[in-house]
Amino acid sequence: MSALRLISNRTSQQALSNSDYTWEYEYYEYGPVSFEGLKAHKYSIVIGFWVGLAVFVIFMFFVLTLLTKTGTPHQENTESSEKRFRMNSFVADFGRPLESERVFSRQLAEESRSLFHFCINEVEHLDKAQPSQKRPDLESNIHFQEVSRSSGTLEEDLNCLTKFNIPNFVNTEQNCSLGEDDLLISEPPRVSESKMAMPSSHRILD
């Protein structure tokens, strides 16, 4: 970059030669820099900067890994009825403050809970109002419902979830298949089909 031009235009301390503007890789046009009497190594800023950057990235990685600790596998109740599990555990467990979330405020859990509540209300609404009508788009988007509903496909669903990847939440493909990068919520349902959901959504999410 022509940062060399930026610097040389500005400085007025040293007596510059005529070549204060050049295309070459020459850099030290703003005068001599004396390297006598250096206490530390001359590349200390370079080394310090890169070491600091590496430490910061590793620290960030450890913080994120700590965030992902989900606790012991059997800490949740294991009822026999799947439906009861689906409804009760979603609501009840979020009422419990998560132990490892001391750092983050309660509001984060609240917001997550609101989304779950909405999804639960969604399914309840559908089950009550139109039991016979199949809503593949909406239901297929709420994968943990499917997981709890069909224990036979539990293994494959869990395997799909293990491959979840934060960036690719939205699955743009029309068929809602559990691809490698899908997360739980793959594609938001179309507007026309969620008209029934609107009242509850506005109540919960707003």
Place this chain on the structure above:
Amino acid sequence: KNITDFSLNITDCNQVVVPEEVFFTVAAAGILENLLVLVAVIRNKNLHLPMYFFICSLAISDMLGSLYKTLENIFIILCKMGYLTRRGDFEKKLDDAMDSMFILSLLGSIFSLLAIAADRYITIFYALRYHNIMTLRRALVILTIIWTFCAGSSIAIALFSHEIATVIPFTILFPLMMFFILCLYIHMFLLARSHAKKIASLPTSAVHQRTNMKGAITLTIFLGVFLCCWAPFVLHILLARFCPHNPYCACYMSIFHVNGALIMCNAIIDPMIFAFRSPELRSTFKKMFCCAR
């Protein structure tokens, strides 16, 4: 190559030189890769979604950065061969234009990353209203606003680069945006963890640790790559403004071309961690290459 014109005290920190071939190769690879992403998104109708438009915006800003470096190298070669004078007016204007292209690339990258993070955030937390909130038209309007702002700022910064008032906001913007993007992703992460916790409570749950580790790795790669590629250059600008005569600062500034090469490597890595993760985009690529044969 790094002999100065006039006599100086001998500086121990000589300019670290990166061969021009390396620059050209890295820049060409970056431009080609991002161009491929753009072509794939344009050709496939399924990819005309806000998410992919933001990824395209990132690809454009990466392309601008690599293009800038390529043009600069070409001009240096032309100067050496004598086709261009060093002190002409035309060259100065060209230099200004190229500086602003580079700053545009940096600002475009930052804002595109921010837009991608915000889009994913809305997808997670406002999932069922996503199509209402983020329509195609709104996404295009947002992109227009971002690029207009970046273009204006880059021209202003290039023209007034010697003022402190431009350098300080420029260098504050960088960590601020990074921090904001990190907060968005952490919030998304927490929700994903809650989901995973629910699934983990089912009988077979040995796999959940692997799941979450992958998420942490992905996020670290995102932000780590951006930091490692852009932060050296931002620090360089700070040091050049505030302590150009300090020997330690001078030694840091001698690796300037390595920092430039890092920015071009960022242009190569970004499509891999954003665009190529989408199965739809990958299948579009395969179709493009299979049809071309």
